[in-house]
Amino acid sequence: MMRIQARTEPSSLMKVASPLIAIVCTLLFGCILFSALNKNPFEALHVLLIAPLSDMYNVGEMLVKMGPLLLCAVGLSLCYRANMWNIGAEGQLLAGALGGSVVALTFIDSESVFVLPCALLAGIVSGMLWAAIPTFLKLRFNSNLILTTIMFNYIGLYLLIWAVNGPLRDPDGYGFPESALFSEAATLPTLFDGSRIHLGILFAILSAFIGWFVLTKTHLGFQIRVFGADEPAAKYAGFNSKKLSWFVMLFSGALAGLAGVSEVTGPIGQLVPNVSPGYGYSAIIVAYLGRLHPLGAIVAAIFLAVLYMGGDLAQIQMGIPVAVVGMFQGVLLFFLLACDFFIRNRLIFNKQATH
Amino acid sequence: MKLKSLLVGLGLMAGVSLAHAEEPFKVGFVYVGPIGDLGWSYEHDRGREEMQKYFGDKVKTTFVENVAEGADAQRVITQLAKAGNQVIFTTSFGFMNPTVKVAKRFPNVVFEHATGYKRAKNLGTYTLRTYEGRYVSGVTAGLLTKTNTIGYIGAFPIPEVIRDIDATYMGAKSVNPDVKLKIVWANTWYDPGKETDAANALMDQGVDVLIQHTDSPAPLIAAQKRGIRAIGQASDMSKFAPKAHVFSVRDNWAPYYIKTVQQVMDGTWKSQDFWGGLHDDMLQLTSINPNLPADVRAKIDATYQGVKSGTIQPFKGPITDNTGKIVVPAGHTLTDKELAKVNWYVDGITDKVPN
Helix, strand or coil, X not given: CEEEEECCCCCHHHHHHHHHHHHXXXXXXXXXXXXXXXXXXXXXXXXXXXXXXCCHHHHHHHHHHXXXXXXXXXXXXXXXXXXXXXXXXXXXXXXXXXXXXXHHHHCCCCCCCCHHHHHHXXXXXHHHHHHHHHHXXXXXXXXXXXXXXXXXXXXXXXXXXXXXXXXXXXXXXXXCCCCCCCCHHHCCCECCCCCCCEHHHHHHHHHHHHHHHHHHHCHHHHHHHHHHHXXXXXXXXXXXXXXXXXXXXXXXXXXXXXXXXXXXXXXXXXXXXXXXXXXXXHHHHHHHHCCCCHHHHHHHHHHHHHHHHHHHHHHHHHCCCHHHHHHHHHHHHHHHHHHHHXXXXXXXXXXXXXX | CHHHHHHHHHHXXXXXXXXXXXXXXXXXXXXXXXXXXXXXXXXXXHHHHHHHHHHHHHEEEEEECCCCCCHHHHHHHHHHHHCCCCEEEECCHHHHHHHHHHHHHCCCCEEEEECCCCCECXXXXXXXXXXXXXXXXXXXXXXXXXXXXXXEEECCCCHHHHHHHHHHHHHHHHHCCCCEEEEXXXXXXXXXXXXXXXXXXXXXXXXXXXXXXXXXCHHHHHHHHCCCEEEEEECCCHHHCCCCEEEEEEECCHHHHHHHHHHHHHCCCCCCEEEECCCCCCEEEECCCCCCCHHHHHHHHHHHHHHHHCCCCCCECCEEECCCCEEECCCCECCHHHHCCXXXXXXXXXCCCCC
16 A cells, blocks of 8 residues: 655655646646636646736736735745744735835825835835734744734734725825825836836845845855754754844845835835735745745746736636636645655555555 | 639638628626625626627627736736727726726727726726615615614715715605614625624614625625614625515616627717616616515605606705705705715714714
8 A cells, every 4th residue: 555754865856856747737637627617728728827928018017926926935935944934924015015105105295216215115114013023022922923923914904904094095085995196206117118017026036136145145044044954953053043033034024015115116006905915925835836945936936926917817818717717726836735745755655455 | 723822812811801890899897806796796797798698799708807906907907908808897996096007008998997086088987876776775774663773884984885874864864754874884895704793783783774885795694683674785685684685776787888888889989977877777676575564665666766767866955964064055966076075974964974
């Protein structure tokens, strides 16, 4: 019969083969699923996975979608490396959007070049603050970081909804819960005409390289890696776990806050109740798909952005219902994580069961 | 050989021109919820289906459901325009600014935005006179209440909801001078959990007829559990609470979708602010409970006919607000432009419009 056995060493073959097996399994599943719905499976897979990269407009939109995912995922990768289970990127992102909007709306009549940097800075600081509270609670009172960061996602969301229904609501907006449109001076410049690619995307890619540099080239990064791999060893070596925890959490909060403020000063251009369709949660998937490596997160963020966009295109071009799209996306992620399992484990077939 | 290729060429050309002649007129829809929400998006999709049936092969409709009202909306609307849709209906308030931005980029495509207030040469708006149905609901609730207390679940304090609250109260008071109106804000359009909480909070205050401005059937279910009456919103909700259900005021978008698409096909379309109501059947009273007392039933029918024919005008002066200010002078009836800005409660509502 079969049983599962942990490998003594992670399989280097499976490390390479795992994503490939997952993709093959997903494609097979997709063929069955779309055939069962009387849709041409090859066309459907093309629309879902390739069409989002088919022209310059779509590539631009893919990058717009990738930006906030990547910013959040880079921070989370560092947190998870250091065993800090921060689920709060969503709240930190919303705090950043709110903080940045306060600055953008306070100086809405200003044409100064300092408005945008101030708004971005306010977003970053707000994100850090939102990460700092659960960090403090954990280090001071040993509270569960997973729970407190999730709670702070909700507090952040409701704070934002309150603000957009109250003090930040557009006075000329007939009472609808939206802020006024930000001024030109508080809007991130786009990089190409006719595209929504904005400066925030460069921040995201830059952040991945900074994350990579910190993690692999600095003593701090070395400590983070040791801490994640073997906590007792790290403590024995005298690494300051509090300092490391503060560093990864504030770094993560800053990047998530930057993601939030880049959304409101970038493609959205105002504060709305729905700043994020759950980027902070999706970024957890991105961080894991990227194997908790900041550069891996770039690939994973592109992958997830393509998948989300393909979902819209499948509805537009083929009339595939959103529920089926969600199912396909879920199965793809399931296969990816399931195949990863076999990097550290293997199936054993033994014949003892015969007697 | 030459003749043959010529024939083939001619055949191809004929094929091409034939294909061109038969090319259907493409119409796109963007929904904020899933089409299975049984409320707002569901009714828009039924309108789309009916419009599709009316035009048959001449029209091809495409819809994208569950579109977040953030950065994603602009991409989805753009992609519908790029896919060759000649009319695009964006059916939620939060799509307003994204629709404005896309309309600028595609001057030859007609955009129609539901419930918004920004228009352009190729961007019109449309909404419903929900206050008409609300007036009938108010009359009904005023007759049915035994505690002289009716309850209203508000969505957001925007003019549409404020004026519907006013219309409800004026309707109720016209048949029951002692009636009181209690209001609870759910601060959501669709959230069964919050709507249930709001319904329970109202019932705890002695409310025995519930009216809701939110879209889920949850308040009706809560009402049935506690043995009181409730009026359905947006779609026919009778099956969720057959005992509690008085009637539903259904949104019927099909007449508008048929009319607009026909106008664009004929080249007679012009950007305008359209309001549909009882008289053009865009609001309907559905599934009136057969167990209502005969006199109540008769009054419902009379009020419906009165509002429909225009002999009853809910916002006809003189109307005083609840601070004593005359808001509609005698001899004046609020125009659509004025209706779009209502931000006061009529005299007798013991509450304050949230700021």
